[in-house]
Amino acid sequence: MSRVGKYPVTVPAGTTVQVADGTIEAKGKLGQRSLKLVDEVEAVLEEGKLWIKPRSDSQRARMMWGTYRALAQSLVTGVSEGFTKALEISGVGYRAAVEGKTLKLQLGYSHDVIFPIPSDVQIKTERPTAIAVSGIDRQRVGQVAAEIRAYRGPEPYKGKGIRYADETILRKEGKKK
Structure with missing residues (x-):
């Protein structure tokens, strides 16, 4: 049952x-x-x-x-009520900004990553290092958040990259002499 x-x-x-x-x-x-x-x-x-x-x-x-x-x-x-997924960006010089219908991400690449915002979700940046994806379709909100996170997933040594706000990154120890 x-x-x-x-x-x-x-x-x-x-x-x-x-x-x-x-x-x-x-x-x-x-x-x-x-x-x-x-x-x-x-x-x-x-x-x-x-x-x-x-x-x-x-x-x-x-x-x-x-x-x-x-x-x-x-x-x-x-x-x-709607659904919201919060993303955090960590890393020196990493930031995000909403410009019209696009999300501009600076993630340490030689170029800015431009993400077109779909019409069925809203994206807000409260701070340059915080992104909030919201909408009425739970699956769509999660999918858009996963696509943004995939541009620079969190790495285990310094924790740099885009992660979910409630996600914990398992950190690894660096090289030893």
């Missing part, structure tokens, strides 16, 4: 959820998104709570039960 799927998705105030033809549509203060369900699960909206239920007792139906409950939770949370 799914330990995730058996709990309902609570719909917060100010967010409307509709279930029709195997599709969940959510509208909130940040926007609108929809989720197409697979044939193995169904969604039921009761008293401000969204329940995801398996149609059969097969193994695939039980797998999809927990998966689609988690996706529905992300859908509702995204349109009501």
Whole structure:
């Protein structure tokens, strides 16, 4: 039995959820998104709570039960609160700045790295060494943050590079005489 799927998705105030033809549509203060369900699960909206239920007792139906409950939770949370990933830059001369629709990164290369900001996410730089990626789609926010981090991942000796704010870098000892 799914330990995730058996709990309902609570719909917060100010967010409307509709279930029709195997599709969940959510509208909130940040926007609108929809989720197409697979044939193995169904969604039921009761008293401000969204329940995801398996149609059969097969193994695939039980797998999809927990998966689609988690996706529905992300859908509702995204349109009501949104998601944010924070990135930290460490290194001498390493910095970031938002210039119009692009993110300009100076990461120790001979050239600046120009990252075009996708239309479905917002990127802010509170300080030259802090980047915040936010949006309503959890997967998209994580993907954009991973793409930015990939330009100069953290290295284990001095910790220089781009890392997630909650990430710890395992440091290695340098050369010995």
